[in-house]
Amino acid sequence: MARQRQPVLVAALRLPSPDTQVALEGLPGGACVTLALSREDGMLRVEPPRVGGRPVPARVGRSVRVHYRDDGVPCVATGKIASADAEPAALVIAVSCVERNQRRMCVRVPVQLPVAVSVHLDDGEEPVIDRLVAEDISAGGLRLRSACGYSVGTSMVANFVIDDQLLSVPCTVVRTVHDDRPITLQWVLGVRFDEVDADATERITHHVFNRQRELRGRASGMA
Secondary structure, three states: OOOOEEEEOHHHOOOOOOOOEEEEEOOOOOOEEEEEEEEEOOEEEEOOOEEOOEEOOOOOOOEEEEEEEEOOEEEEEEEEEEEEEOOOOEEEEEEEEEEEEOOOOOOOEEEEEEEEEEEOOOOOOOOEEEEEEEEEEEOOEEEEEEOOOOOOOOEEEEEEEEOOEEEEEEEEEEEEEEOOOOOOOOEEEEEEEOOOOHHHHHHHHHHHHHHHHHHHHHHOOOO
C-alpha cells in the first residue's frame, strides 16, 4: 500500500517537543538517533548526535531530514543546519517543511537476517528457542518467516546481529499469515518491538537508513 504524505506549511509546523527521540538523516555515516532540545519559529535544536561515542561531523548549510512522531503519526522534517552551537552544545536546524505519513509507521527495508527467538509458551516452562529468518526490518519491528504459526499476542525476545552487534529485543506478534506454497517456513509473522533501549534503537535505525540508501543506489545504477 502506497504511503500518503501531507506537506505542512512552515507556519503550521509541529516539530518534535523537547526530549523527544528523533532520527537524523543526511549526516556523514548515515542516519543516527538523537534528542530534540527545543523548537521555535521553524527552528529545531537537537543534541549533537554521536555514533560509537564519537560526534558526527555537521556542516552548516547541510541538508538533513528529521524523522519523529507527532501524536503517533510519523513525520519527516526537511531543512538545513543553520548553526552548531558550542555552548550549550546543539545543532540548530532551519526547517522548511514537514511531511506527515498517515499510513506506514516506520520505514521498512528488505533483509535476509537470521533471528533466534526465545518464546515462553506456558507459564513456568523453560523458553523455547526457535530459529527464524527476517524478511524485512524497521525501527518498529520485523517481518519473520517461521515454521510455526505463533498466535497474535505471543511475547518473545528476538536475538539478531546488526553491524556485528548482537541485539536482544523484546517483541510481540501482531500479525500471523499462512503461506500456502510448499516451503519450509510457511508462516509470516509481523512482530512489534517492545521496550527497545536507546543503543538498540540507534543501531537498528542506522542500519535501516543505510540499507535504504544502498537499495536506492542499486536502483539508480550507482551501486
